[in-house]
Amino acid sequence: MLQFRRTIFDQNEDAVMWKQDNQPPPLPLQQQGNVLMKQYDKFIPVYLEICPERLYKRLSPNQLVYCTLDKCRLRKFTFYDQVLPHHKYGIALQQRDQQETFLIDSADEFRKWFLLFKRYCVLDKFKQKFKVLNKSKLEDPLFGQCYYNCIHSNNYKLVKIIDKANITNYQLQCLGKEISSLRKLSSPLIIFFNELYEDDTNIYIVYNHYQGLDMRSWLKENSQNLEERLVAQIMFNLLTAISHMHSRGVFHRDIKLDSILIQSQLPSVLLTNFCYSETYIPQTPFKKCGTPGFIAPEIFKTKLYTPKADMFSLGCLFYVLYFGKIPFSGSSQEEILSRNEAAVVDYQIQKQLCRKVSSSGINLLKALLISDPEQRLSAQQALQHHWFIKMGTKQQAKFHKNIIKGKSLSTIIENSVDITHSMQCQIPSSTFIEDKVDKEFTADNLKDRLQKFNSIQLKPSKHRHQYYQ
Known part of the structure; x- marks a missing residue:
């Protein structure tokens, strides 16, 4: 029979594969229908429903059990039996020592089911299917330069390759949350997760192929003042992405310049x-x-914060795009955190920098940087702001949407591509640092990041503003 191994993401010792659930499957429900499932030595019809990371089996109209797919390894196989001549397509799931086998009679139905299972389960044989081309310039906050440009069936992919031998429990926990979040999202304005592979040495996370600079690097290389209309287009795209993310129950918690990738050119982010x-x-x-410098003030006061924290962080990024500096600067990390917590924002800086911005733009900026999260705009509310109408952004966004349509799940089962060499990735030691004020804060080297803004020459300002002394 098929051989499986336990995945590194399965840290739970609960030996039960199927669990009881009296609630209806959460939306979005992505596929449902009748298949055959093996029970002892025969196949019986069952009704399955699949949504992000869960497979539901309906035992009766009011009784459901579910299986967590993110802990399952997946295989497909061909099947032939004279008793079931039309059921040629098989899917096998295994969680530890338990296995479920399903048969599907239609090639089209099999493709629909299998492509969803591929996104939610753990797959094998990465090296047989992908060819690694070169290392990408993109960096990961936890693992450093671990991205590689790869090719699979003539399609380019961006793959994060992580050495299992060097991964810490904290990194594994964060990686699991990242994968879980991205499996729920399908916006062309959010990095698109395809599938997850694992072998004895590495974890391979496959994304759509992207190339470009992050916003921080772009600002460093392009010392120019962004036009307000372009800022409006960038903000509208980011709000659209965040609105989709929040509607799926996900919040980012670390929106900043480094978290925004510029595709080809602005405003494509x-x-x-x-x-x-x-x-x-x-x-x-x-x-x-x-x-520090992008943290919502309520995070300093309570652990019961909400996705509105993302909106404050976006407001800080908005401030940088407008004025070329973070709203809460200081000579030390402690000073920056103190000003960040107080959340007193200087909106008069536009006069010091001779920066002309519209009153409606400042109105939206203030609505995002309100200290009280209850009064702060949600992403959906911010998208309706009159600034976007004034800037003509909504009309531009419709045109832009037609150009950057995101790639959905493929409708073709991808062919294997041989890889001629094994791939090993050395993971650097953790790149985040613990803040002295609260060890739960994580951040990059703040001083280095702020110093990079020194190269930005604001125009038509007559003086150079120093971002870090």
């Missing part, structure tokens, strides 16, 4: 770096998390 993301459940405490 992509939200990335979901390693600190969480699935939001009301009244659930979350650890304090964020990058």
Whole structure:
């Protein structure tokens, strides 16, 4: 029979593969229908429903059991039996020592089921299917330069390759949350997760292929003042991405310049770096998390914060795009955190920098940087702001949407591509640092990041503004 191995993401010792659930499957429900399932030595008809990371089996109209797919390894196989001559397509799931086998009679139905299972389960044989071309310039907040450009069936992919021998429990936990979050999302403005592979040495996370600079690097290389209309287009795209993300119950928790990837040229942007993301459940405490200078003030006060924290971080990024500096600067990390917590924002800087911005733009900026999360705009509310109408952004967004349509799940089962060499990836030591004020905060080297802004020459300002002394 098929050989499986336990996945590194299965840390739970619960030996039960199917669990009881009296609630209806959560939306979005992506596929449902009748298949045959093996029970002892025969196949019986069952009704299955699949949604992100869960497979539901309906035992009766009011009784459901579910299986968590993210802990399952997946295989497909061909099947022939004279008793079932039309059921030629098989899918096998295994969680530890338990296995479920399903048969499907239609090639089209099999493709639909298998492509969803591929996105939610753990796959094998990465090296037989992908050819690694070269290392990407993109960096991961936890694992450094671990991205590689790969090819699979003549399609380019971006793959994060992680050495299992060097991964810490904290990194594994963050990686699991990132994958879980991205499996729920399908926006062309958010990095698209395809599938997850694992072998004895590495974890391979496959994304659509992207190339370009993150926003911080772009600002460093392009010392120019962004036109307000372009800022409006960038903000509209980011709000659209965040609105989709929040509607699926995911919040990012670390929106900043490094988390925005510029595709080809502005305003084509992509939200990335979901390693600190969480699935939001009301009244659930979350650890304090964020990058100093971009943290929502309520995070300093309570662990019961909400996705509105993302909106404050986006407001800080908005401030940078407008004025070329973070709203809460200081000579030390402690000073920056102190000003960040107080959340007193200087909106008069536009006069000092001779920066002309519209009153409606400042109105939206203030609505995002409100200290009270209850009064702060949600992403959906911000998308309706009159600034976007004034800037003509909504009309531009319709045109832009037609150009950057995201790739959905493929409709063709991908062919294997041989790889001629094994791939090993050395993971550097953790790249995040613990803040002295609260060890739950994680951040990059703040001083280095702020110093990179020194190269930005604001125009038509007559003086150079120093971002870090």
